[in-house]
Amino acid sequence: MSDRAARTFDVLVVGGGNAALCAAMTARRAAAKVLLLEASPEAFRGGNSRHTRDIRYLHDRSTDYLTGAYPEDEFWDDLFRVTGGETNERLAGLTIRESADLGEWMARHGIRWQRPLHGTLHLSRTNAFFLGGGKALVNAYYDTARRLGVQLAYDSEVRELDIREGRFLSAVVGREGESREIRAKTVILASGGFEANIPWLKEYWGEAADNFAIRGTPYNQGRVLRQLLDHGARPVGNPREFHAIAVDARGPKFDGGIVTRLDTIPFGIAVNEHARRFYDEGEDLWPKRYAIWGGLIARQPDQIAFSILDSKVMERFMPSVFPAIPAHSVRELALALKLAPTALEATVAEFNRSVRPGPYDPSGLDGCRTEGLEPPKSHWALRLDVPPFYAYPLRPGITFTYLGVTVDERARVVMQDDRPAQNVFAAGEIMAGNVLGRGYLAGFGLTIGSVFGRIAGREAARCAVA
Amino acid sequence: MLSPDLLAEAGRQMAICNACRYCEGYCAVFPAMERRRTFTDTDLVYLANLCFECRDCYYACPYAPPHQLAVNVPKVLAELRTETYRDYAAPRFVSRLFRRNGLAVGLIAVAAVAIVALLVLALRGPSVLFATHLGEGAFYAVIPFAGMVLPASALLLYALGALLVGVVRFWRDTRGTLRELIDARAVVRATRDALGLEYLKGGGAGCTYPDARFSHARRRLHHLVFYGFLLDLAATTVAAIYHHVLGWQAPYPLGSLPVVLGTVGGVLLLVGAGGLLSLKRRSDRQPADRAMLGMDVGFLALLFLTSLTGLLLLALRETPAMGTLLAVHLGTVGGLFITLPYGKFAHVAFRYAALVQNSIESRRSSGA
Numbered sequence: 001m002s003d004r005a006a007r008t009f010d011v012l013v014v015g016g017g018n019a020a021l022c023a024a025m026t027a028r029r030a031a032a033k034v035l036l037l038e039a040s041p042e043a044f045r046g047g048n049s050r051h052t053r054d055i056r057y058l059h060d061r062s063t064d065y066l067t068g069a070y071p072e073d074e075f076w077d078d079l080f081r082v083t084g085g086e087t088n089e090r091l092a093g094l095t096i097r098e099s100a101d102l103g104e105w106m107a108r109h110g111i112r113w114q115r116p117l118h119g120t121l122h123l124s125r126t127n128a129f130f131l132g133g134g135k136a137l138v139n140a141y142y143d144t145a146r147r148l149g150v151q152l153a154y155d156s157e158v159r160e161l162d163i164r165e166g167r168f169l170s171a172v173v174g175r176e177g178e179s180r181e182i183r184a185k186t187v188i189l190a191s192g193g194f195e196a197n198i199p200w201l202k203e204y205w206g207e208a209a210d211n212f213a214i215r216g217t218p219y220n221q222g223r224v225l226r227q228l229l230d231h232g233a234r235p236v237g238n239p240r241e242f243h244a245i246a247v248d249a250r251g252p253k254f255d256g257g258i259v260t261r262l263d264t265i266p267f268g269i270a271v272n273e274h275a276r277r278f279y280d281e282g283e284d285l286w287p288k289r290y291a292i293w294g295g296l297i298a299r300q301p302d303q304i305a306f307s308i309l310d311s312k313v314m315e316r317f318m319p320s321v322f323p324a325i326p327a328h329s330v331r332e333l334a335l336a337l338k339l340a341p342t343a344l345e346a347t348v349a350e351f352n353r354s355v356r357p358g359p360y361d362p363s364g365l366d367g368c369r370t371e372g373l374e375p376p377k378s379h380w381a382l383r384l385d386v387p388p389f390y391a392y393p394l395r396p397g398i399t400f401t402y403l404g405v406t407v408d409e410r411a412r413v414v415m416q417d418d419r420p421a422q423n424v425f426a427a428g429e430i431m432a433g434n435v436l437g438r439g440y441l442a443g444f445g446l447t448i449g450s451v452f453g454r455i456a457g458r459e460a461a462r463c464a465v466a
Numbered sequence: 467m468l469s470p471d472l473l474a475e476a477g478r479q480m481a482i483c484n485a486c487r488y489c490e491g492y493c494a495v496f497p498a499m500e501r502r503r504t505f506t507d508t509d510l511v512y513l514a515n516l517c518f519e520c521r522d523c524y525y526a527c528p529y530a531p532p533h534q535l536a537v538n539v540p541k542v543l544a545e546l547r548t549e550t551y552r553d554y555a556a557p558r559f560v561s562r563l564f565r566r567n568g569l570a571v572g573l574i575a576v577a578a579v580a581i582v583a584l585l586v587l588a589l590r591g592p593s594v595l596f597a598t599h600l601g602e603g604a605f606y607a608v609i610p611f612a613g614m615v616l617p618a619s620a621l622l623l624y625a626l627g628a629l630l631v632g633v634v635r636f637w638r639d640t641r642g643t644l645r646e647l648i649d650a651r652a653v654v655r656a657t658r659d660a661l662g663l664e665y666l667k668g669g670g671a672g673c674t675y676p677d678a679r680f681s682h683a684r685r686r687l688h689h690l691v692f693y694g695f696l697l698d699l700a701a702t703t704v705a706a707i708y709h710h711v712l713g714w715q716a717p718y719p720l721g722s723l724p725v726v727l728g729t730v731g732g733v734l735l736l737v738g739a740g741g742l743l744s745l746k747r748r749s750d751r752q753p754a755d756r757a758m759l760g761m762d763v764g765f766l767a768l769l770f771l772t773s774l775t776g777l778l779l780l781a782l783r784e785t786p787a788m789g790t791l792l793a794v795h796l797g798t799v800g801g802l803f804i805t806l807p808y809g810k811f812a813h814v815a816f817r818y819a820a821l822v823q824n825s826i827e828s829r830r831s832s833g834a
Contacts, residue, residue, distance in 0.1 A: 132526035133488030321485040
């Protein structure tokens, strides 16, 4: 580190996830001297990319690991639908077009794709699955980056950026209790969002933020994002908004990843701590409405809810990481959940009375619904009447935040005066809000990170060498 | 009795894996896990014996230690396998002894047999032991045919019998009927998986062994050991036919079938076992079970010694060292046979049974 401090790098990459790695590898391949700073220890390297599993990219035919074509107009429609138009169309079009060679590019950089197995894994048409999931991806990229000659430093958090008049000069890095200044000709900021920074979340959510589970890395503190905004970068995305799903309340505070998510809600009812229902559990197909339940629970008292089920449906959803809480009666279940027994009994009884018989089909918008109930359950409404009864406690599980910095087509950070910074680039979650201003599209975070990581790497190398 | 704490821990980890499923492309364990929502003790024993310890899932796991969920599937399944070998092997007191220190017990067994052979020879006088014996029947001038073959056959029969008892018990516990053991399609697929070491391929990537980098080294070295072992078995069988059917007595000429098969097999075994020992020595201890590692080393060391002494015997069979080498070689073979059902060799039987079960199961679940 001491000799590094004295040296000047061509490209300093801040962050250690997918976007940072794509940027570092690309810049290094363009002959730049590259240093990558990962805030976490080596065991937890990779940011939220550790928890990913598949990536969405443009392709015009089926392959060994994709079941059919995913053309540009369909990709566009999907993105437009989930964002409700909250996207920078130029950057969105760029993301989609530049994703076309990702499958091949990733394989060249060490990623292995998963082929279909005998009847277990169902491949997707739009998204390719990498063998072993996100940590395997991150491992492969670190291995490739190291072999290419990218210098890597772990436990290295960037505390301050020296940016003057849109020009980056140096970064102050904390490592092993000491601070050092690192100079570089260019910097690529790929350090993620601020979702793990509870005090920052409290600025918008108050004390409720204490009850949020953060599904990803605890190292996404948003320190670099804040620095950039303080230095006059133009923000993008609603700072109050995040993508959140319902997770098991018994899971870890941070880094629970995929395993704590629960997709039980459409199979029963969801109640808050007053044992009252608060939203239509059968509104739309799972997982299209997957994302709304985190936000809904975040707005309930004490940010807690309970998914209530009976034994008819217990085999219909993905196995849960923690066992469901069982009880012989609704009353007993309420006691186990510390809810008012009469209130839960009344809610269940009222729900059961309102259920109208119809054809049950969990794979489509079926005809099982309630009548005269507020809020209604529009589909998959079955009476809760076969004991034992079961419950899962639910919390909002934050996946990512939308607030970021504005970038241009060369991944340069755009300042408040609309002019791009000369040598400051951004990639990944820190700028994803430009493209995905709202909503969620599976495997698309990695698309944005990979495309803009490569652009940032290429442009930073060009800028440094020029 | 399998440890309840260990079973509970394996069950806890499998529940985490079953809610994740990112590793399903690596091997047969995860698809087999996905066919279940809850895990009985016998389910866990079955999954443990289906695991080849390629470790791909460990390095790919975002929940591996130091994460608070502390998922370490190769380790917990290896611990459970160690207990399986102990629990299902007969008689149990021998297996317990072996489990405590596999290598030491193996070497003691070797030494015991070799010393007995040497003592017997010494009693017959130095003229027998240290003389140069040439021509047909030279080995039997040192140790009479019956003295060589009868104890060895008895030991081998004992070993295979003890193992068979264990596997039948395992099969009954984990699945049920004996009729399913002769399911031809399942046996064919299981045999193909076993002979090709399908699940050390890691879905194409290879295994992360000895460290976090993907490599096919372990699968290739294991192939050398396995096929070397088979060639040596073939050499012995051909020699038995020569002796009993054709009436030709050992030693056989260098170009003869038993010597060629035995030599090629011995060299493969030597390189394979030596290579695996070296991989084990360099291997990451985090995803390893110490007891299993001890068993591995014990078994590999005996295989290595068996092929080494066999090859030396071949090279020096026309010198006065032949008598001593013969005794030592027979000692290693004897030690290998004695420890066979209690050590790592048991994996051949239990893993194969688990593979058969896996192919029955996966066929059923795919509806074919």
